[in-house]
Amino acid sequence: MIKFDSVTKAYNKVLALNNVNLEIHKGEFLSVVGQSGAGKSTMMSLIIGEERPDEGQILIDDIDIAAIRAKDIPYLRRKIGVVFQDIKLLPMRTAFENIAFALEVSGEKPSMIQKEVPKILEMVGLEEKSKAFPHEMSGGERQRVAIARALAHKPVLLLADEPTGNLDSINAWEIIQLLLKINKAGTTVILATHAKDIVNSVKKRVITLENGEVVYDQEKGKYVL
Amino acid sequence: MTKTITTRRVVRSAVTNFFRNFWVSVAATSMVAITLFIISTILVLYTLAVLSISNSQDKVGVITAYFNDKTTDQEMADIKAEVELLPNVREVIFISHEEAERRFRERHKDNSILISSLSEFEKPVQASLSIRSEDLNNYEGLYNELKSQRYSAYFDRVSDTRVVIEKLSRIIDFITKFGIILALIFMAVTVMVTFNTIRLTIYNRREEVEIMRLVGATNWYIRWPFIIEAMMYAVLATLIVSIVAFGLLYLLSGSIEEFLSLDSLGTNLINALFSRIVIVNILASLGLSILASYIAIRRYLKI
Ligand SMILES: Nc1ncnc2c1ncn2[C@@H]1O[C@H](COP(=O)(O)OP(=O)(O)OP(=O)(O)O)[C@@H](O)[C@H]1O
Numbered sequence: 134m135i136k137f138d139s140v141t142k143a144y145n146k147v148l149a150l151n152n153v154n155l156e157i158h159k160g161e162f163l164s165v166v167g168q169s170g171a172g173k174s175t176m177m178s179l180i181i182g183e184e185r186p187d188e189g190q191i192l193i194d195d196i197d198i199a200a201i202r203a204k205d206i207p208y209l210r211r212k213i214g215v216v217f218q219d220i221k222l223l224p225m226r227t228a229f230e231n232i233a234f235a236l237e238v239s240g241e242k243p244s245m246i247q248k249e250v251p252k253i254l255e256m257v258g259l260e261e262k263s264k265a266f267p268h269e270m271s272g273g274e275r276q277r278v279a280i281a282r283a284l285a286h287k288p289v290l291l292l293a294d295e296p297t298g299n300l301d302s303i304n305a306w307e308i309i310q311l312l313l314k315i316n317k318a319g320t321t322v323i324l325a326t327h328a329k330d331i332v333n334s335v336k337k338r339v340i341t342l343e344n345g346e347v348v349y350d351q352e353k354g355k356y357v358l
Numbered sequence: 359m360t361k362t363i364t365t366r367r368v369v370r371s372a373v374t375n376f377f378r379n380f381w382v383s384v385a386a387t388s389m390v391a392i393t394l395f396i397i398s399t400i401l402v403l404y405t406l407a408v409l410s411i412s413n414s415q416d417k418v419g420v421i422t423a424y425f426n427d428k429t430t431d432q433e434m435a436d437i438k439a440e441v442e443l444l445p446n447v448r449e450v451i452f453i454s455h456e457e458a459e460r461r462f463r464e465r466h467k468d469n470s471i472l473i474s475s476l477s478e479f480e481k482p483v484q485a486s487l488s489i490r491s492e493d494l495n496n497y498e499g500l501y502n503e504l505k506s507q508r509y510s511a512y513f514d515r516v517s518d519t520r521v522v523i524e525k526l527s528r529i530i531d532f533i534t535k536f537g538i539i540l541a542l543i544f545m546a547v548t549v550m551v552t553f554n555t556i557r558l559t560i561y562n563r564r565e566e567v568e569i570m571r572l573v574g575a576t577n578w579y580i581r582w583p584f585i586i587e588a589m590m591y592a593v594l595a596t597l598i599v600s601i602v603a604f605g606l607l608y609l610l611s612g613s614i615e616e617f618l619s620l621d622s623l624g625t626n627l628i629n630a631l632f633s634r635i636v637i638v639n640i641l642a643s644l645g646l647s648i649l650a651s652y653i654a655i656r657r658y659l660k661i
Pocket residue numbers: 144145147148149167168169170171172173174175176
């Protein structure tokens with residue numbers, strides 16, 4: 134479903150990705166590991182069209198992202214959910230409203246939003262926190278709201294860039310379980326992380342980046358560095 | 359359906375922005391209002407000057423010669439007959455001082471001080487001859503003839519409307535030049551202030567904008583609230599200035615009419631001026647604020 138074909142990306146003179154070839158299949162759960170600065174986040178930015186490759190192509194369902202017009206990028210982003218280490222919830226809105234926000238943006242009717250948001254909240258196990266503001270929730274709960282928001286448009290692909298970075302190991306583990314559950318329901322998941330024990334216990338495909346290059350690509354892989 | 363929902367959301371977002379930085383919004387609106395007030399003032403002055411010019415132009419070709427107090431009625435009649443025989447004279451109308459006084463009282467009927475002062479003079483308002491020339495090109499000759507030795511014993515002064523018109527033209531010139539410069543300066547300042555205000559709003563909402571992009575908001579969904587917020591400054595400023603302008607025009611209409619000696623135009627004049635002010639204000643303010651917010655968006659709203 135996603136194909137990196139000889140992709141190179143540099144910021145000014147810093148080489149972030151160097152000749153990356155990679156194929157990610159529908160329904161896969163892919164962990165991307167590597168040291169800080171290895172190029173994990175850059176991969177994510179390229180997939181959502183936030184950055185453009187300097188060389189090579191990125192194909193999503195055989196469509197070259199570089200060929201997508203700027204005005205169509207928003208529609209691509211509705212098909213791809215994203216979550217980050219720094220969660221990015223709106224502080225003045227409740228859990229419900231934060232999720233509703235994603236649906237409002239795409240012009241959904243209020244009645245549809247009222248019906249849909251509770252379902253999404255239930256999926257991430259936060260029915261009870263519907264009316265809570267971000268500052269009234271734990272880090273793990275906040276991240277689950279962010280995941281719920283990323284799922285609002287029923288994306289085919291979920292990108293999680295160090296979603297557990299700020300969480301203790303119990304909360305982190307809950308988030309990983311949630312991502313696995315989402316994957317099981319059919320969504321392709323790409324997880325970028327530093328956490329060795331997480332990657333090892335997931336037992337799914339792992340690719341390892343080093344200085345912008347793919348150095349390992351293992352089915353049921355381990356964190357090798 | 360989706361379109362109206364989206365429009366409602368975008369407008370609501372703009373209104374929220376407006377009130378979230380209430381005092382900044384008030385300051386921006388005031389700046390727009392000050393500029394509109396200046397533009398309106400210039401517009402009113404210009405219109406009135408043009409109006410009074412065309413008013414005087416009706417009288418072009420009419421030379422008014424005022425008799426001095428020593429001239430007797432018989433002399434006046436003789437002079438009138440004589441002037442009628444001068445070359446290039448089409449018509450001579452005699453206005454006795456009783457008639458002139460009646461007209462004066464009529465014109466200044468609201469000004470009791472002026473009226474009461476009339477009685478302090480024996481012949482307060484001068485009798486005169488209104489001489490219409492046959493041909494505007496030979497007007498100068500007729501004017502010089504009336505100013506000559508022959509008539510200097512009878513005429514106190516000979517007035518020529520062209521002088522008045524020249525003076526008015528100079529006033530219009532002045533208003534146009536300085537008015538345009540002043541208006542341009544204030545318009546530039548308004549654009550800068552609005553630009554900065556919108557930039558501030560964008561900065562305050564940078565998190566929300568980032569999230570909107572992440573969840574797939576279209577560019578215009580993200581941009582419109584900022585443009586609408588700037589349009590709100592424009593509409594509010596127009597509303598305020600229009601109300602003030604209407605009040606001032608209404609209060610000053612009497613003096614304006616008197617100054618221009620317009621007795622018939624009255625409310626028509628005010629209505630025409632008022633609607634012109636409203637149209638110019640709404641166009642100017644919307645134009646300026648859309649321009650300013652668009653520049654701010656292009657520079658600070660990374661899509
Ligand atoms: N916007 C940017 N401008 C300039 N250089 C950048 C930018 N983003 C990333 N880089 C550089 O590109 C390289 C790859 O960065 P990237 O963020 O992809 O790494 P990462 O693997 O996500 O690291 P981390 O684990 O710390 O998040 C780094 O050297 C980084 O300094």
